[in-house]
Amino acid sequence: MHYPEERPALSRVWELSARLLGLLSLWFGLMRLFPFEIAALERTFARYAWLPPAETAPALSLALAVLESGIGLALLLAPRGAWRKGAALAAMLFWGAGLALLFGAAAWIHDPPYGGFPVIGSGQTLLKHLGIAGLALGLYARERGCPHGRRRALYLLWAGQLLVLVWIGLMKFTLVEAQGVAGLMRPSPLFAWLYGPFGEQGASNVIGVIELATAASIALWPWRPALARWGLWLAIGTYVLTNTFLFTTPGWEPGYGFPYVGGTGQFLLKDLLLLAGAAVLLLSEPPSRAPAAAVRRPRA
Template sequence: MKKSVPLLSVVVIACISLSFALLALSSFTGVDAGLVKILGFYQFNKEADLPLVRQLSSILFGLLALLPWLTLRYGSLKKLLALLLLLCAIPPLVSLTGSIHWIESLGGFPAIGSGQGIIKYAALLALAWYFWRPESKVQHWVQYAPVALVLVWIGGMKFTQIEAEGIVDLVQSSPLMSWLYLLFDLQTTSNLIGIYDLLALLLLGAGLQYRWLFLPGWLMCLAVFLTTQSFLLSFPGAFSANGLLTASGQFLIKDLWFIASMLLLLNWYFTADFTAKRQQQISQS
């Protein structure tokens, strides 16, 4: 009898595959958000090396769009998928150690500029860990780590004027958030978003220890990433005229990786809860 595949695994893989499929198509057509700066960090000749690196990136993204589905049938491919996710994530993340992604007018590190799209690659490290060691006892902390990194860093930037002004087009275009500007000025709106991000993160982190806090924190964090995905539909600059992702769209689509991590956290919550109850039943019998 053919073994059934849990729905959650399918949704996690769909998030990963869809994001990389769209990244591959847009990269192939010449959209490469952050690639020039990353090449600059590694001191490549940008003009000569950019076309080749863009093609290699498109191939890697294409493989990462296809391979997750193959792991459903061939479990032995999971470790290959994990290695490719690491290959995709590590070079951009290492470039954060340079000064190219920091805002000098705000003092440099930790005031992050173009690196806001780069730190999202941290989610791939957690997903690589999942495919390499799915039964790890620290899986929930591994998946929580990139969520914490992004919400602390990008959420913290919301308290700066440059970030408050930078999100105006996204917020104004969103039917979910544009009403905030009717009640508050730009900076107050940005501050409130930052406060929400940090509060959601604290609740989720506490929920990993105190289970009654988990679902409120999880729902609040998930709402952050789902709202970001809604910008793909509401923000006119997310897609180009030919229907492929722009640089802004590439930045937004990466939140699908965090949605995948959030689903894995939910799976941990219910699995751990079931295991605890089962052990309690056994001890009482």
């Protein structure tokens, strides 16, 4: 297969993104073999009438472990070619399918004074799937040698960044999110100091303002990539900082420790894919704004 030429630095970014997606897919897949992830799948099945019965969770968790781990191994170890292309396509479908859970009531907060959509609860982790599926689509298009498909994937990555930053940023101004994020921020020396001058809601508001300002800058990427770079760098910093919660919360599954990650740990680690696979790629491949050259026909 013929692959279009890439700058060496850009090629390294795409290769790093493929390896990182493979590593996390393998890691998350292996976690499905443990009781805490099987129990989480049972709870998910119980909350959605259109999903399989909860008693099927052990068998389906094993099947998902094999699928997700297989995708991860192929992305990690396979050279460029058919195996990696197939794994990238499977990863795109796998992560994209998770977005369907946003159409169930369990993704939203219904406790008073909230009445469901758009006040998002456990569905926050699902918002990240759009950007991750976009990353996998970009890898698939790259393996096919399709620059136009890769360009479309970059726009999906861009939309995925905005979806996460805008929605979760707006949530920071709600009481329920302020209380929830306090469990991550208070144990962290990087964030705990905010609670002195600002209080619980104020500290959450500060983070919300930063996230929305970051999103506002990234929103300019298709038209003003030079200005969007500031927001992309802020997004990278945000994702790096959120992953420090793995060590200060800690984000490992209670009773297991490192390297066992359940819901909270996986929620945080997905930011690494938004960092390397989205923010860094958007920095590395700004959209081409050069107009197409006009075709002049010679006069008779």
